[in-house]
Amino acid sequence: xxxxxxxxxxxxxxxxxxxxxxxxxxxxxxxxxxxxxxxxxxxxxxxxxxxxxxxxxxxxxxxxxxxxxxxxxxxxxxxxxxxxxxxxxxxxxxxxxxxxxxxxxxxxxxxxxxxxxxxxxxxxxxxxxxxxxxxxxxxxxxxxxxxxxxxxxxxxxxxxxxxxxxxxxxxxxxxxxxxxxxxxxxxxxxxxxxxxxxxxxxxxxxxxxxxxxxxxxxxxxxxxxxxxxxxxxxxxxxxxxxxxxxxxxxxxxxxxxxxxxxxxxxxxxxxxxxxxxxxxxxxxxxxxxxxxxxxxxxxxxxxxxxxxxxxxx
Amino acid sequence: xxxxxxxxxxxxxxxxxxxxxxxxxxxxxxxxxxxxxxxxxxxxxxxxxxxxxxxxxxxxxxxxxxxxxxxxxxxxxxxxxxxxxxxxxxxxxxxxxxxxxxxxxxxxxxxxxxxxxxxxxxxxxxxxxxxxxxxxxxxxxxxxxxxxxxxxxxxxxxxxxxxxxxxxxxxxxxxxxxxxxxxxxxxxxxxxxxxxxxxxxxxxxxxxxxxxxxxxxxxxxxxxxxxxxxxxxxxxxxxxxxxxxxxxxxxxxxxxxxxxxxxxxxxxxxxxxxxxxxxxxxxxxxxxxxxxxxxxxxxxxxxxxxxxxxxxxxxxxxxxxxxxxxxxxxxx
Amino acid sequence: xxxxxxxxxxxxxxxxxxxxxxxxxxxxxxxxxxxxxxxxxxxxxxxxxxxxxxxxxxxxxxxxxxxxxxxxxxxxxxxxxxxxxxxxxxxxxxxxxxxxxxxxxxxxxxxxxxxxxxxxxxxxxxxxxxxxxxxxxxxxxxxxxxxxxxxxxxxxxxxxxxxxxxxxxxxxxxxxxxxxxxxxxxxxxxxxxxxxxxxxxxxxxxxxxxxxxxxxxxxxxxxxxxxxxxxxxxxxxxxxxxxxxxxxxxxxxxxxxxxxxxxxxxxxxxxxxxxxxxxxxxxxxxxxxxxxxxxxxxxxxxxxxxxxxxxxxxxxxxxxxxxxxxx
Numbered sequence: 001x002x003x004x005x006x007x008x009x010x011x012x013x014x015x016x017x018x019x020x021x022x023x024x025x026x027x028x029x030x031x032x033x034x035x036x037x038x039x040x041x042x043x044x045x046x047x048x049x050x051x052x053x054x055x056x057x058x059x060x061x062x063x064x065x066x067x068x069x070x071x072x073x074x075x076x077x078x079x080x081x082x083x084x085x086x087x088x089x090x091x092x093x094x095x096x097x098x099x100x101x102x103x104x105x106x107x108x109x110x111x112x113x114x115x116x117x118x119x120x121x122x123x124x125x126x127x128x129x130x131x132x133x134x135x136x137x138x139x140x141x142x143x144x145x146x147x148x149x150x151x152x153x154x155x156x157x158x159x160x161x162x163x164x165x166x167x168x169x170x171x172x173x174x175x176x177x178x179x180x181x182x183x184x185x186x187x188x189x190x191x192x193x194x195x196x197x198x199x200x201x202x203x204x205x206x207x208x209x210x211x212x213x214x215x216x217x218x219x220x221x222x223x224x225x226x227x228x229x230x231x232x233x234x235x236x237x238x239x240x241x242x243x244x245x246x247x248x249x250x251x252x253x254x255x256x257x258x259x260x261x262x263x264x265x266x267x268x269x270x271x272x273x274x275x276x277x278x279x280x281x282x283x284x285x286x287x288x289x290x291x292x293x294x295x296x297x298x299x300x301x302x303x304x305x306x307x308x309x310x311x312x313x
Numbered sequence: 314x315x316x317x318x319x320x321x322x323x324x325x326x327x328x329x330x331x332x333x334x335x336x337x338x339x340x341x342x343x344x345x346x347x348x349x350x351x352x353x354x355x356x357x358x359x360x361x362x363x364x365x366x367x368x369x370x371x372x373x374x375x376x377x378x379x380x381x382x383x384x385x386x387x388x389x390x391x392x393x394x395x396x397x398x399x400x401x402x403x404x405x406x407x408x409x410x411x412x413x414x415x416x417x418x419x420x421x422x423x424x425x426x427x428x429x430x431x432x433x434x435x436x437x438x439x440x441x442x443x444x445x446x447x448x449x450x451x452x453x454x455x456x457x458x459x460x461x462x463x464x465x466x467x468x469x470x471x472x473x474x475x476x477x478x479x480x481x482x483x484x485x486x487x488x489x490x491x492x493x494x495x496x497x498x499x500x501x502x503x504x505x506x507x508x509x510x511x512x513x514x515x516x517x518x519x520x521x522x523x524x525x526x527x528x529x530x531x532x533x534x535x536x537x538x539x540x541x542x543x544x545x546x547x548x549x550x551x552x553x554x555x556x557x558x559x560x561x562x563x564x565x566x567x568x569x570x571x572x573x574x575x576x577x578x579x580x581x582x583x584x585x586x587x588x589x590x591x592x593x594x595x596x597x598x599x600x601x602x603x604x605x606x607x608x609x610x611x612x613x614x615x616x617x618x619x620x621x622x623x624x625x626x627x628x629x630x631x632x633x634x635x636x637x638x639x640x641x642x643x644x645x
Numbered sequence: 646x647x648x649x650x651x652x653x654x655x656x657x658x659x660x661x662x663x664x665x666x667x668x669x670x671x672x673x674x675x676x677x678x679x680x681x682x683x684x685x686x687x688x689x690x691x692x693x694x695x696x697x698x699x700x701x702x703x704x705x706x707x708x709x710x711x712x713x714x715x716x717x718x719x720x721x722x723x724x725x726x727x728x729x730x731x732x733x734x735x736x737x738x739x740x741x742x743x744x745x746x747x748x749x750x751x752x753x754x755x756x757x758x759x760x761x762x763x764x765x766x767x768x769x770x771x772x773x774x775x776x777x778x779x780x781x782x783x784x785x786x787x788x789x790x791x792x793x794x795x796x797x798x799x800x801x802x803x804x805x806x807x808x809x810x811x812x813x814x815x816x817x818x819x820x821x822x823x824x825x826x827x828x829x830x831x832x833x834x835x836x837x838x839x840x841x842x843x844x845x846x847x848x849x850x851x852x853x854x855x856x857x858x859x860x861x862x863x864x865x866x867x868x869x870x871x872x873x874x875x876x877x878x879x880x881x882x883x884x885x886x887x888x889x890x891x892x893x894x895x896x897x898x899x900x901x902x903x904x905x906x907x908x909x910x911x912x913x914x915x916x917x918x919x920x921x922x923x924x925x926x927x928x929x930x931x932x933x934x935x936x937x938x939x940x941x942x943x944x945x946x947x948x949x950x951x952x953x954x955x956x957x958x959x960x961x962x963x964x965x966x967x968x969x970x971x972x
Binding site for chain 2: 831909
């Protein structure tokens, strides 16, 4: 515990630059430490590999399958053909390749899931930090609002909002973000209150620090790792929510997502036609993505939580 | 006004009360007058719960006074954030627990430079940081720039906290139990540092402590606080070797390892019964009366009426006590 | 009668940084009816030693040597016997013990519980009566038995812990920094209580503290530990007033005697920090911080040797009869 600081490497030409360089190497070390802790978690690594594969596939979709494969009018296959050499996962009711649909659908599902999460996290973190830090009347009010969102049945609210606001990708993202920010707020607020009571905030106040300085320099950096972990767990729920909405027919009609594939499948009697190839690929894709994010999120939590509770080890 | 009077931290009639659930009020600080000048170390001693930490926080503008005033160089502490900011360059805080007082995610450099950044002092930041670290005894300072708090020992961390205060070049430091959480052998080093800063740089310090031995080691003056009020104050030699207030006498008498009993100012150890009352239930009259050994032993019969009826004030002596019995004996 | 005896006790922790020696060969005797103080700073091994007595150390700790309680080796005792010893033979009052009370149980019940567990024939009413008596002895009025821990002050909770330690009439009490968090006046109350117990009931007491001045006031003998070893031992007040090891001298100086002109405006202390137990220096482990070290100190580690009367020191300089304090 009582180790002396490691001697710095030789200084570069300008001391200021040297310091930045060193600061960067310090950050790298800290990242590598976290990475080592993450790597020790087997499920986390499996999740990460899965996620990597899915993201690469989603990004490479335009290279792997031409966009024309999504066109209803240019479809080449027959109606609900079972898997064959030409269509490895069969075709839908207008003859499009399910494989192509699933590949392209991943782009939208991931995009909506990630964007909605980012929006939810930004709202949740902002409200959480400010309500925890400022407290008083504002804190009380913010807490009540987030409570209110927490107890509302999110799917029902989302359906109602979409019905009012109209169906488009933008509104889907907004609606999902709106019904999911409150959990993050709770988490961030609790963590803010813990950090808030630490003596270093008292020290910063005695130095003359204002609210902005306290929030951005002390509270936020200590809250962020937890936010990152919770964000990873929020993405799968956002993807699930998007799929549910699209499956209910509330998705953007102009684009393909896993949920919308399922929606079309059930609308066109895939279940009664025993067209398992139509239902299974998007369903499994959702399952795998959700699982992968969950695995990563749990592993991240395990890495960051002890650190938030105690000091960096 | 001379240079020193310009930089004296004063509290006059300072009161801080907190509302408690159930409509009661805790009078944590209950009428305190105190001066700290540059170039002197004043110890503020008392048991936990006596209000010494609240007093320190109020002096730093971290807590609002219910009444009375805090002034620096004769200028009352303003409420505006600009006035507070200027004040904070002059009066700085050193906290008890150096491990908690440093953000675990900030390097030593960032922790020390924080004050400069808050106050927008941009010129020669590395030079100022290095200078502050060196003055706090961390040499060579560059070696510590990029260390994180958890890589330092407790003593080194407290030096970083002190450097973080020194970087603003304050006139007065308020140190709340600066060595209480440090290992015994390291304490002396930190106390020597405070002494050296006083002697070499003319820094003034208010050191809050429960440890009278610490006051003996470094302080010029000492104020003994009991239940929100200073009950005795004066030069350390006089207060600790010839205590006048019954409470101080009791405190001095129970110190383990005081000189051979015969030489001790108080021959027999006086172990007071009970504990410090709650600040929401301050007894009327003299607040120390219910625990006072002089009242219990009947020595104070002549002034008992006063003890019960009126709150004693500090007398005007350089070594002052707030006790009716002491005042009566002086008058006789 | 020797109540507790440590014979060449070693404790080694095995962790991510390899094997870390926390206690490196401690010999110490505690007679019944006496108080032995162990002084030292955090990490010197004093708490590890205390925990080793009741085998409360984590699994990663390996204990060697013998710890005899009434002649019986605690380290080789079966679990059943050890359980009995934990109740009636010896009990520990920890530093943080104030926080280890059950928050939702009245304190009277918490004190009575160990008695009921230990003595099957005891009726709950009788146990409650005894608990009340114990709490009264530690200075808590009977009305307090119905209080919850949060209704008590820190000093009162610490006294509840002492009452719990006394519940089953142990022969040995180990107090690990039991008064450290207390204020001077409350500390005085607790110390008075402890001294009273030792003299009137003839229990043996091991008192662990970093505050040599407290030990000198309460203990008969004191042992000063540094880096896992006893570096000085002798009558407590002599160790405090006239140290024969430079480390004890520095530790004592950290708690100045009020009224002593030599300590006025001269805070005592040591440069440097306690050594990392995983990387102890060659020779005497105190040498890097020592002001009186000689050449020999860098080469071999001094043994704890008797220097005069009841005093021993593990310092070559003191063993030569030279003063260990400069100036």
